[in-house]
Amino acid sequence: MEIRGAHALITGASAGIGLEFAKQLHQAGASVTLVARRVAAIQAQCDQFNALRVGSARAVGADLTARADMQKVIEYIRGQRIDILVNNAGRGSFGYFEELDIEDEISEIELNVSATLRLAHAVIPQMKARRMGAIISLSSVAGFQPIPYMATYCATKAFNFFHSMALRHELKEFGVRVLTVCPGPTETEFSGVARVPGQPTGARRDSVEAVVSESLRALRANKPFVVTGLRSKLMVWGSRLTPKEISTWLTKKMLASSLKSKKQ
Numbered sequence: 001m002e003i004r005g006a007h008a009l010i011t012g013a014s015a016g017i018g019l020e021f022a023k024q025l026h027q028a029g030a031s032v033t034l035v036a037r038r039v040a041a042i043q044a045q046c047d048q049f050n051a052l053r054v055g056s057a058r059a060v061g062a063d064l065t066a067r068a069d070m071q072k073v074i075e076y077i078r079g080q081r082i083d084i085l086v087n088n089a090g091r092g093s094f095g096y097f098e099e100l101d102i103e104d105e106i107s108e109i110e111l112n113v114s115a116t117l118r119l120a121h122a123v124i125p126q127m128k129a130r131r132m133g134a135i136i137s138l139s140s141v142a143g144f145q146p147i148p149y150m151a152t153y154c155a156t157k158a159f160n161f162f163h164s165m166a167l168r169h170e171l172k173e174f175g176v177r178v179l180t181v182c183p184g185p186t187e188t189e190f191s192g193v194a195r196v197p198g199q200p201t202g203a204r205r206d207s208v209e210a211v212v213s214e215s216l217r218a219l220r221a222n223k224p225f226v227v228t229g230l231r232s233k234l235m236v237w238g239s240r241l242t243p244k245e246i247s248t249w250l251t252k253k254m255l256a257s258s259l260k261s262k263k264q
């Protein structure tokens with residue numbers, strides 16, 4: 001997979017893992033389009049990229065849960081050659097399911113699931129026609145494990161994993177790669193947005209630099225999926241070896257103190 005000279009569109013590129021994808025792809029010689037709601041942040045980042053005179057960078061401000069904005073991004077995709085789609089924008093929520101705002105939960109599904117489907121659906125025809133391209137889809141270690149108090153989030157990440165792994169095999173003979181990325185706890189704005197108090201796993205978080213560089217190595221090696229970082233790999237192995245009822249009970253125990261501090 002040649003990144004130099006490719007055009008990558010990255011969603012959720014104003015912060016965290018998406019911003020780091022934009023930086024590393026641009027550094028590897030790709031032109032980049034950054035998509036997020038915070039237009040000023042992505043425009044400032046694009047200005048920095050463009051000042052380097054390597055590839056080009058464009059900002060597309062969009063709320064991917066808003067129909068009109070999504071249509072704007074789809075039309076943008078149809079009018080461009082997109083070689084790499086990084087379906088990264090996503091968020092979580094934390095608490096007893098029935099106490100969370102139901103519209104917010106549905107909107108989380110719209111962002112993590114529906115928006116990623118719409119963007120992949122829009123980009124695949126041109127990739128298939130050129131017999132090249134790559135879709136990088138952000139799942140999570142949460143996609144392997146039911147997580148009490150994050151029930152909606154882990155279900156969306158399981159959806160991302162299954163959908164992307166299935167797409168990979170649909171697209172294999174058309175020269176299009178699909179990589180599913182499964183990070184563990186990573187140092188980003190995620191926990192603040194999801195309102196998870198403290199560090200629920202008690203573990204140090206991975207850096208976005210490490211998560212993204214391991215992901216791009218996996219893309220180059222055409223791996224089907226990558227669980228980034230040693231601790232996350234151990235987490236996934238552990239949850240695969242343990243009966244789901246037991247691992248779900250253990251996960252609940254781990255998150256119980258975070259739930260208590262949220263309530264206080």
Ligand SMILES: NC(=O)c1ccc[n+]([C@@H]2O[C@H](COP(=O)([O-])OP(=O)(O)OC[C@H]3O[C@@H](n4cnc5c(N)ncnc54)[C@H](OP(=O)(O)O)[C@@H]3O)[C@@H](O)[C@H]2O)c1
Nearest residue numbers: 012014015016017036037038064090140185186188189190
């Ligand atoms: N951090 C972790 O521990 C972790 C672990 C595993 C998987 N992940 C996954 O990694 C991905 C990125 O998460 P992150 O940790 O980097 O989160 P983050 O720091 O909170 O960044 C989320 C990004 O998504 C964008 N976004 C949020 N809502 C949006 C909307 N409605 N429309 C358009 N863009 C929107 C945000 O930009 P604006 O606010 O500017 O719109 C931001 O750029 C997610 O899919 C997440 O599930 C994260």
